[in-house]
Every structure is written in structure tokens, then in C-alpha cells.
Amino acid sequence: MTDELANRRLKAGKLPPDLLASFLSDLGPKEQRLLLGPAVGEDAAFVSFGSTTLIAKSDPITFATDRIGWYAIQVNANDIAASGGTPKWFLGTLLLPENEPASTARDIFKQLHEAASELGITLIGGHTEITVGLPRPIIAGTMLGEAAPSETVKTSSANVGDEVILTSGIAIEGTAIIARESKVELLAAGMTEAEIARAAEFLDSPGISVVNAARIATSTGHVTAMHDPTEGGLAGALDELARASNTGIEIDTSMVHIYPETKTICKALDLNPWGLIASGALLITSKPAGSSSIIEALAESGIPASVIGKITRPELGLVQIESGKTTPLPTFERDEIARLYSQ
Incomplete structure (x- = not known):
């Protein structure tokens, strides 16, 4: 019998969800205290410790080369916060190329310390x-x-009829990474030094952390589910949300905020912002009666948010409404940044 997977070649980016689901389907018996284990769309694991629940998350930094220690803390903390928890303890595995200057290791350790101090980790x-x-x-x-x-x-707790809220805007992380890693290409595509510099600052403003946004949203008592869009962009995050909760999703594209700098970079390099790595945004679902309370609480802390759609029955699939026309949500074989840097 031929092994079909032996002939299937994997491209840079996340493992395709169909493969991941099949590999996770037979992991053996679950330990009694494991409350939430691995599943497509779930950001973290939950383990019972009596009066508290331990939340665990792992994530690598593979696309960026600048500030990777800082990135590692931020993106892992995001997933703990999107699971309703407080990020507290971090372990990192740092792999360096042969003949790398020792100063690189020193700088990464400084970045880890900086980010950990910012978040109390x-x-x-x-x-x-x-x-x-x-x-x-x-x-x-x-x-x-x-x-x-x-x-x-x-993530799996979203229910049919819930509204979908998006904080900030999409592709914040992708905008910053590309501005920092591909300045020469962006200049050649017609962007100005000032435009690239503004985009590079997206790491800090609007920023890629959603820890505060998740904490504020959770505190309202109206959240049914949360998901942190990362690799795969908003489109990938919506797909993961739907898979985890076994639902459909309907999105009003006019309500999805895309920053001007993101639009400029994506146009310059022929990228679609819906499929571009998106730390800095947070997807939240809520019963319609609770959405305004969540949005108002976020606004009080200077975090913009809006209802961009709703959770629907699974047979309705993932769709977008644009100018009154309903079409399937865009899908991406891999993140747009992976496609860019694999060319």
C-alpha cells in the first residue's frame, strides 16, 4: 500500500488543519486532570490544579529576525490571555546558527527580559x-x-447567534515584520522611508499584545469565546474558530479595520491582508446583548473594537458580505508572509 503522505510535500507555515486534525485524533487516553487538550483552533491546554486551572501554550518565532526574544514572550502571552488566564511563567528554547556572534544571544536574552518585565512574567x-x-x-x-x-x-465555546467582535485591526504583526525585514523591497516598490518607518513601529503601536484587551473583555462576563489571530491571518483565525466550535461564520467586510500602512505594504508586495499574520487583533464572541458592554469597556482603555459578523449554523459555512453580495471567505494555503519569504 502506498503511503499517500510520503508524496505530500509541506510548505512553510502551519501544518494544514486536515493533517493536524488527523494526527491529533489518536493520541491515546487523556489524563484525568486534563480539562482541554490539543485540538484544531484551541490556543492552549487546561490542566486542573484544584482551585486554579493551569493554562499552557507553546509557540515559536520563525519569520522575524529582529526582536525575536520580545516576540516570543508577547505571542505566547497572548494565547494565555485569550484563554481567560494570566500569563506568569515562560520557558524558551533558543537555537542559534554556527558562528553566530555571541552578542546575538546576549541581545535576545535582553529582549526576553524586557518583554517579561512589561507583562509581569x-x-x-x-x-x-x-x-x-x-x-x-x-x-x-x-x-x-x-x-x-x-x-x-x-475557542470551541462560540455558539450559533453569537456576535463576532474584532479589536484593533488585522495584519498588525505582518505589517511590522515586513517593514522591518523587507525595507529594500518596499522602497523598490515605491514606498517612502517615512511610510516604512511608521509600519515598523506597529510592533509597539498599535502593538501586537492582546493581553490587556483579553483581560478587559473577560472582566465584563459577556465573552463566550476568544481566539488570537496569528499565522494564517484573520481568515485562518475565523476558520479555526469555526472548526473548534463546529459552526459557520458570516462576516461584514466593511466592519473589518485595515490600517493604511497595512494596505500600502500589501499593495506594494501583492499580498492579501486577510491572510497575513495578525497578532495584535483579538476575536471575541458574545451574545448580542453583551457585545456593546465589551466594546465600551475596551474603548474606555483606548482599544478600538467593533462587531464584524455573527456565528451561524455549520451548514452555512464561512461567508463574507461585501456590497450586499455574499461570497465564501477567502482561504489561504499558508500565511501570506510564508508565501512572501518562500519566493
Whole structure:
């Protein structure tokens, strides 16, 4: 019998969800205290510790080369917060290429400390190694957090009839990475130094952290589910939300905010912002009666948010409404940034 997977070649980016689902379908018996295990669309694992729930998350930084230590803390903390928890402890595995200057390791450690201090996180361990065959430094992190059992939030908890709220705008992270990594290409495509500099600052303003947004939303008591759009962009995050909750989704494209800098970069490099890595935005679902309370609470802290759609029955699929016309949501084989840097 031919192994079909042996002939299926994987491209840079996330493992396709159909493959991931099949690999996760037979992991053996579940330990009694595991409340939430691995599943497509779920951002973290939940383990019961009596009066508290341990929340665990792992994520690598593979596209960026600038500030990767800072990135690693931020993106892992985001997923703990999107699960209703408080990020507290971080372990990192840092892999460096042969002959890399020792100053690179020093700088990454400084970045880890900077980001951890910003969020009140303690660095509790990890591993460092100089590894053959690497073109650039790679860091993979594991973040641990905790929440009261009643405060945890699953991606799979979205219900038919819920409204979908989006904070900030899409592709914030992708905008910043490309501005920092591809300045020469952007200048050649006609962008100005000032435009690129503004886009590069998106790491900090509007910023890629959703820890505060998730905390504020959860505090209202109206959240049914949350999901942190990262690799795969908004389109990928909506697909994961629908898969996890076994629902459909309807999105009003006019309500999805895209920053001018993001539009300019995507136009210059022929990218679609809906499929571009999107840390900095947070998807929240809520019963319609609770959406305004969430949006108002976020606005009080200077975080823009709006209702962009609703959760529907699974047979209705994932659709978008644009100028009164309903069409399927765009799909992407891989993140647009992976496509860009694999060319």
C-alpha cells in the first residue's frame, strides 16, 4: 500500500488543519486532570490544579529576525490571555546558527527580559544551543499561566447567534515584520522611508499584545469565546474558530479595520491582508446583548473594537458580505508572509 503522505510535500507555515486534525485524533487516553487538550483552533491546554486551572501554550518565532526574544514572550502571552488566564511563567528554547556572534544571544536574552518585565512574567527555564543547518536564530517558547476554573475561555465555546467582535485591526504583526525585514523591497516598490518607518513601529503601536484587551473583555462576563489571530491571518483565525466550535461564520467586510500602512505594504508586495499574520487583533464572541458592554469597556482603555459578523449554523459555512453580495471567505494555503519569504 502506498503511503499517500510520503508524496505530500509541506510548505512553510502551519501544518494544514486536515493533517493536524488527523494526527491529533489518536493520541491515546487523556489524563484525568486534563480539562482541554490539543485540538484544531484551541490556543492552549487546561490542566486542573484544584482551585486554579493551569493554562499552557507553546509557540515559536520563525519569520522575524529582529526582536525575536520580545516576540516570543508577547505571542505566547497572548494565547494565555485569550484563554481567560494570566500569563506568569515562560520557558524558551533558543537555537542559534554556527558562528553566530555571541552578542546575538546576549541581545535576545535582553529582549526576553524586557518583554517579561512589561507583562509581569517570570523566566523560569529553557534551553540554548548552537545548531548546524540554521540560517537564522529560532526561538520556541512555552508560556504557563493560570485562571480560576470559572474564568477559562475556549475557542470551541462560540455558539450559533453569537456576535463576532474584532479589536484593533488585522495584519498588525505582518505589517511590522515586513517593514522591518523587507525595507529594500518596499522602497523598490515605491514606498517612502517615512511610510516604512511608521509600519515598523506597529510592533509597539498599535502593538501586537492582546493581553490587556483579553483581560478587559473577560472582566465584563459577556465573552463566550476568544481566539488570537496569528499565522494564517484573520481568515485562518475565523476558520479555526469555526472548526473548534463546529459552526459557520458570516462576516461584514466593511466592519473589518485595515490600517493604511497595512494596505500600502500589501499593495506594494501583492499580498492579501486577510491572510497575513495578525497578532495584535483579538476575536471575541458574545451574545448580542453583551457585545456593546465589551466594546465600551475596551474603548474606555483606548482599544478600538467593533462587531464584524455573527456565528451561524455549520451548514452555512464561512461567508463574507461585501456590497450586499455574499461570497465564501477567502482561504489561504499558508500565511501570506510564508508565501512572501518562500519566493
